Amino acid sequence: MDKQERTNFKQDVEHLVAQIPLGKVTTYGDLAGLAGHANAARIVGGIAHFGDPELPWQRVVNRFGGLASGYPGGREAHAAHLFAEGITSTNHIVDHFEEIRWRPNL
């Protein structure tokens, strides 16, 4: 079962990310917590890098609402993608982050 749960973690994270509505964002810590491991935010980052490249990881930011570090193309690309979805960012930080913060329990 342990192995199964581990797989579930990635499945959950990817599933959640795939559900993020356009114009909203979420944090790695939240995804990790929702998946069952609040302190496993790092794994979410790892999955983001080696997981499905088609998933809207651009809507996933750190707990500051800031853009990720190793995003493909840099934070500028990340910001540009968010802007394309209607999300404005300032100084590499999403505007009204708390207001556009998406929550599955909402």
Place this chain on the structure above:
DNA sequence: CGAGTGACCGCAA
């Protein structure tokens, strides 16, 4: 198969 690393978070000095 084993070891290292990671797009993070939280706390301590």
Place this chain on the structure above:
DNA sequence: ATTGCGGCCACTC
């Protein structure tokens, strides 16, 4: 206030 460290689990080489 800032900086440094550890911790957690999963993925890749």
